[in-house]
Amino acid sequence: MPDVIVIGAGLAGLRCAGLLSARGLDVVVLEAADAVGGRQRTDIVDGFRLDRGFQVLNPAYPALRRSVDLDALALGSFPVGVRVRTAEGMAELRHPLRYPQSIAASLRSGLVNTRDAVALARWATPALVHPLSRLARNDVAVREGWDAVGLRGPLRTAVLEPFLSGVLAESRGETSNTFARLLVRYFVLGCPGLPAQGIAAVPEQLAAHARTTGTDVRLSVRAGRITALGEQIRVEVSEGDSVSAARVVVAVGPDAVTDLTELARPATNGLQTWWFAAAEPPTASALLTVDGRGHGPVVNTVVMTHTVPSYAPAGRHLIAATCLLPRGGDPAEELEVRRHLSGIWGSDISEWELIRRDDITDALPAQPAPLGAARSPRYAERLYVAGDHRDTASIQGALASGERAAHAVLSDAGYSSSATPLRR
Known part of the structure; x- marks a missing residue:
């Protein structure tokens, strides 16, 4: 009997499984799809x-x-910046510190004025210097956050709103102001891009590491009913006999979590x-x-x-x-x-x-205001839940949630803590 069953081979599940097997636990991952990755395929x-x-x-x-x-x-x-189709043509706005030669063109674009630039700095700077806990105080919707700093001109309406609508998957400005600032911080500090072999290279690397440390990843196996049986938890599967373990981590996407738990379906x-x-x-x-x-x-x-x-x-x-x-x-x-x-x-x-x-x-x-603390992975006795819907809506949130679930399992199983500080 394995020590832990992880349901779901997305980023959260694979990260959790790799950490557990690296500490010597016998881990089985059950994945309904024909490949690892979840939404990263x-x-x-x-x-x-x-x-x-x-x-x-x-x-x-x-x-x-x-x-x-x-x-x-x-x-x-990708270059750190954005091209904007305007009524007058095409304008480019680039990261002013990384591309200082672009500042003059940005000012000529008609998309940036002094008032907007000052307001944007007032909105974004706290995310670069303050911890998340401080940013999250008195959180509001991002549209209200922009209003509060006086960001109302074309830099908002023609650049930030259309850009972030694609990042946040919503156009009404209802997302948490804190979360939007957090994402902007990562955009400022990093250079977003893609692996040469596609986004699937990330979960594939996580799966390879987990397998190297002993994890058994089983594909095309759909988990069903989860039943607690004393010191064991049994997981029924679509094909073959049920599987039991001392602990189970449910690491499926927001669309499937209600199929395996009594949690409300995340928006x-x-x-x-x-x-x-x-x-x-x-x-x-x-x-x-x-x-x-x-x-x-x-x-x-x-x-x-x-x-x-x-x-x-x-x-x-x-x-x-x-x-x-x-x-x-x-x-x-x-x-x-x-x-x-x-x-x-x-x-x-x-x-x-x-x-x-x-x-x-x-x-x-969905990540509406106020942005709450990351949810505990502990769902019931010997049963845990992980995924970006338990943290923040991002690859960062999925991985951090998987780490948090692994640390909870190790702690509850009596293993000494070697947890790395987790940041959202």
Whole structure:
């Protein structure tokens, strides 16, 4: 009988399993899908690498740096900035400290004025100098946070709102002001990018490490009813006999956690990604592009192959376009997406080939104000829960939650604590 069963081979589950098996526990991971990764999956389609929805990886995440060998991922880094389609044309705003030569162009863009720049600094600076606990005091929605510092001009309406709507998967400004500042801190400190082999390289590395330390990862095995039997917990599975262990960690996504526990279904936000192939790119820029004119449905678009050429076959380019996917609303259709993309890029895209459309209903857990403390992994006697819906809606949150669950299991099992301080 194994010591621990981990249900779910996403980032939280794999990180938890790897830490437990490294301490000598006998760990079995049950994963319903045919590969590890959860929401971090990559498919090869006609020679193109398509992640399950547009994603980025920020090497500034503390839990990521603790968990994986970043050098082995061969990250391609996006430029730290954004291109904005305006009524007058295309403008670029870049990180002023990393690209000081871009400051003059930013000022000429009409998107930045002194009042907005001061207000943005007033809003963002505390995230760079204060701990999360202090930032979270008197938390409000991000729209209220911007109002409070006087950020109301085009830097907000044409840049920050469209940019963050794609990051947060919502456009109403309801997300926690503290969480938005936390993400901006990571953007300032890191250079987000993608592994050469796709976002799936992250869970694959975690799985390889877990297997090396003794974890048994079983794919295409769907966990069912969980029953406590004295000092054991039994997990029924879709195929074969049930599996029992001394402890169980439920590390599934927000869409599946209610199938295995009595927890309420976490609220989530959805995203839709369109993947297009083209012989010629619409721009030489690798910057993420947004529409500052308030048009939709596309919230951002980018030429992936300018940052990660391995995402497309030689001589071809891959363009991603992301839209919000409102729960209960109508998803964007190809005709309107193409029309909007043509307006953003200012070019004819009729020859672009649609490779795939990804509708990710539960792309991210919703993160409304006030931002609460990370939830305890302890759910019941010998039963634990992990995932980004228990922490923050990010890769950082998923990994940190997996770590927290592993430390709880070790502590309850009587192992001496060797916990690394965990930061959100």
